[in-house]
Amino acid sequence: MQILRILLMRLTTTAITLLGVAIIVFFVIRVVPGNPVAMMLPPGATEDDIARLNALYGLDKSLVAQFGIWLSGVVQGDFGTSITSRQPVLGLVLGRLPATLELSIMALVIACLLGGAAALTGTRYRGTRTEAAIDVADGVALSVPDFLWGLVLILLFGVLVPIFHISGRVTPSLDLPFTTNFYLFESLLRLRLDLWADIVSHMFMPALALAIPLAAIIGQLLKQSLKETMNLDYVTLARTKGYGETRVILREALRNAALPTLTLVGVQFTFLIGGTVIIERLFSYEGLGNMAIDAVINRDLPLIQGIVILFAVIFTAVNLAVDLLYAVLNPRLRHA
Template sequence: MFARTLLFRLSTALVTLFGVAVVVFVLVRVAPGNPIAMMLPPGATEEDIARLTALYGFDKSLPEQFVIWLGGVLQGDFGTSITLRQPVDQLVLSRLPATLELSVMALFIALALGGAVAVIGARRRGTGTELGLDLGSAAVLSIPDFLWGLLFVLLFGVLWPVLSISGRIDPRIEFEFATRFYVVEGILRGRFDVVGSTLAHMLMPAMALALPLAAMIAQVLKQNLKEVLRLDYTNLSRVHGFSETAVILRDALQNAALPTLTLVGVQFTFLIGGTVIVERLFAYEGLGNMAIDAVINRDLPLIQGIVLVFAVLFIAINLAVDLSYALLNPRLRNG
């Protein structure tokens, strides 16, 4: 049963990816701007232009171009970046770890902050503390991630410069990376100076991405907690002498987490979307930052590659959310 569900999900994922590929392929080509024009110096001859156009296959019809590109993709060839003159898959894979580490750190911050605020709010329900937390999270929620980013740059980069505002790691650190997962590799190889520097660089962009999501988690989880805390099984735990905090953590949290999870899944994909601007803001060498360059330079193969990777990420996250339901909810395990 489980295997069948998974198979179904994977096949729908393939259809989705194909759709994304078609849309992106067509969009970047009908949008104004000529990639060839961006590559040639002023004063290039008609002949040069025609040669280069033919080289990249832009002289063929749209469907023809698509079939050629898709044929390549199916064989693992995502084309060559026009501006960087390197295979797209290599470029994308070299940047993806940076974005993954940043997004996951932001997700952890959002879960920890939002979860803590929700638990405190539920514990102090009906009091001024709850009201204060509600107002606070509403305020946090109304400010978008890139504004938080700007605010942090101003506060901790300029006025009180304690954190680095650009890059991914202190360039003075000497370390031969075998992978691009700086944090993971730093931990595994016991180089905590590397881990520390990377985390310090990630802290501000991750906070900027995390705060709106944290506020949303705080509100929704607290509401769900309050509903669960009215149910009889929490009353039974109180009669058994457990403190209100223990009742929240032992009985209510897992039950309240279930409906919150859907939200976290959807919002996490938005968070990853947010990396595009926030990475740019902090000159963080991730996929989002590369995406902006690719769009500015009309680097069509690179844009396509990046968008496909984002699409795969989103699908994977939604699948992970669905699977974690079964983990948290025994009623779904045999379904």
């Protein structure tokens, strides 16, 4: 009941958010100089040619009228046609979405594992040199941005010790039997572990680059709240029962300490998705972010709009997922 109500509330606010995003992106990219039509025509085109093409794409109408046409299309699931590739935007964008989703989720998993391990180790050995070392590592990880980590990783594991692929999503010569664009998941489901290994080897470094700063945030925040939880009465009581330190941390403290971290991870995960734009470019990874940069370079207005709207949908979906997960982890909310 509670969960249904949260869902309904969130869907309403999501619709309003998306409308706001649509308005902003539509008008902002039209304020930025650069005419898409001029980019499509050869240098010798006449004024007449330009006017005709403008009319074809509806660019001769007023901005508000253009917005109205576009929005009514969007509501019906028609995001327009890409100016550069002349294909429907929705198909293009949805075709790339799985690549970016897989990359982000892999990065999130890596961040949770690394950050969680750092936090648990730091708590287990709190007050010792191990904790100090973890704090220093966290600080370094956090103060270097993800794209720089990307470069560092390329140098380390792509050039000096070439054990991972540094470019693309999968080796191009491989024959792909996939029906969806979720290569990572589908290869696993089809038990094609050879393909899976190839895909992971392509994805690991961009995912790790995205994950390192987030791992540092998770590590610091979770350690802090674990240490606070370790002083609470129920943890002290558990100690008198004869449990070892590790068990007390994992079984008594972790779940309660994870709650405040979870909210922040949700917010940070949306930043991580934003980070995919540059990281995908860096690793020539065929995802939404790479497509977005191409679209901006080519002034492909419908495509930019489509990508931004999709990113907005992903962000709100992540926030909703965090809220739901919070309710699942916290029994007090579930039964309220």
